[in-house]
Amino acid sequence: QSVLTQPPSVSAAPGQKVTISCSGGSSYTGNNYIFWYQHLPGTAPKLLIYDNDKRPSGIPDRFSGSRSGTSATLGITGLQTGDEADYYCGTWDGDLSVWVFGGGTKLTVL
Amino acid sequence: EVRLVESGGVVVQPGGSLRLSCAASGFIFNDYAMHWVRQAPGKGLEWLSLITWDGRSTYSADSVKGRFTISRDNSKRSVYLQMNSLRPEDTAFYYCAKDRGAAAGFDYWGQGTLVTVSP
Numbered sequence: 001q002s003v004l005t006q007p008p009s010v011s012a013a014p015g016q017k018v019t020i021s022c023s024g025g026s027s028y029t030g031n032n033y034i035f036w037y038q039h040l041p042g043t044a045p046k047l048l049i050y051d052n053d054k055r056p057s058g059i060p061d062r063f064s065g066s067r068s069g070t071s072a073t074l075g076i077t078g079l080q081t082g083d084e085a086d087y088y089c090g091t092w093d094g095d096l097s098v099w100v101f102g103g104g105t106k107l108t109v110l
Numbered sequence: 111e112v113r114l115v116e117s118g119g120v121v122v123q124p125g126g127s128l129r130l131s132c133a134a135s136g137f138i139f140n141d142y143a144m145h146w147v148r149q150a151p152g153k154g155l156e157w158l159s160l161i162t163w164d165g166r167s168t169y170s171a172d173s174v175k176g177r178f179t180i181s182r183d184n185s186k187r188s189v190y191l192q193m194n195s196l197r198p199e200d201t202a203f204y205y206c207a208k209d210r211g212a213a214a215g216f217d218y219w220g221q222g223t224l225v226t227v228s229p
Contacts, residue, residue, distance in 0.1 A: 035215040039155065044114075044219040045147075050210065056217065088155050092213045097169045099145065099157035099213075 004089050004102035011108040017077045020105045022089030024070040032091045034072040036065055039086045039104075048087075049074060079109050112136040112218040114206050119223030122196055126227070130191040132206030132220060140164070140184040143209035145216055146191045148202040156202075161189060162212060169213075196227045 005023045012018040022034060036049035047056055049065035052072060064075040076083060089102040118130040132144070146158040159170045159180035168180050179192040189206055203224050207216035 033215065037155070037216075039149075044205070044221050045155070045207075045216075046219075047215070047217050050215050050217070086154075090155075090157075090215070092215070094213075097213075098171055099160065101155045101157060104154035 004091065004100055006087075006089060006102035006105045008103070009106045009108065011110055012079050013110050014079050014081060016079050017075065018079060018107065019076075020074040020087050020089075020107070022072045022074070022102050024072075024091070032093070034065065034067055035090045036063075036072075036074045037088045037090065038083075039088060041086070045088070076107070081109050083107060084109050112208065114208060114218060114220035116204060116206055116220045116223040119204060119225045121226045121228060123229055124197060124227055126196050127192070127194045128196065128225060130193070130204055130206075130223060130225070132189045132191075134187045134189070134206075134208065137208065139187040143212050143214075144180075144182060144189040145207045145209060146178075146180060146189075147205045147207055147216075147219075148200075149205070149222075150199070150202040153202075158204075159191065160209070160213060193225070196225075198227050201225060201227045 003025050033051045037045045038048050039045040048063050052067035053065040062077045066073045086104045088104045113135045115133045122128050143162050145160050148156050161168045161180045165182045177195045182189040203222040205222045206220045208218040210217045
């Protein structure tokens with residue numbers, strides 16, 4: 001079974017930097033691109049990072065993605081209160097032909 | 111501007127059926143795969159199903175395989191989710207999402223529609 005593991009919560013003060021990890025199982029190789037989504041309850045989730053480290057147009061460079069082996073990291077610098085949301089990593093598992101989400105990480109900006 | 115609008119969410123009894131719809135605009139609909147994703151109360155995002163641009167191939171999560179069916183009508187720029195044998199644990203917000211290509215990740219999502227399965 002495909003699993004992506006994220007910490008349940010992270011927190012930091014406004015203006016600071018935070019990182020959110022996403023760890024895959026042994027089935028994940030460099031061929032599995034990681035995506036990151038921001039979700040505010042009651043709204044449409046938003047794509048932040050695609051293909052491990054690329055930002056869609058309109059996403060500020062405060063958001064960054066990186067990948068190393070079977071793990072990925074979302075970084076957010078210059079934290080703002082508006083960044084408080086749930087963040088999800090995800091990937092397509094080509095072997096099982098399913099999309100897999102991490103469990104989500106709740107970001108609190110103190 | 112890409113826009114996805116889900117509809118069809120209601121309160122339904124356990125064992126019942128429901129069809130959700132998602133109307134798309136702002137992009138060439140029949141160039142892209144589409145997905146359904148849900149979020150149950152207090153839970154994370156759960157991917158449900160994918161349908162390719164031409165509707166010829168579909169993929170589903172084990173949790174809904176055999177009960178939920180994704181389909182699309184490119185002439186109506188719409189994707190659907192037929193849900194049968196509904197269970198209380200299917201209570202969730204249901205989102206449709208546009209793929210970046212074919213199983214290449216979602217780039218746009220709708221606002222969601224709420225399905226409540228309750229006696």
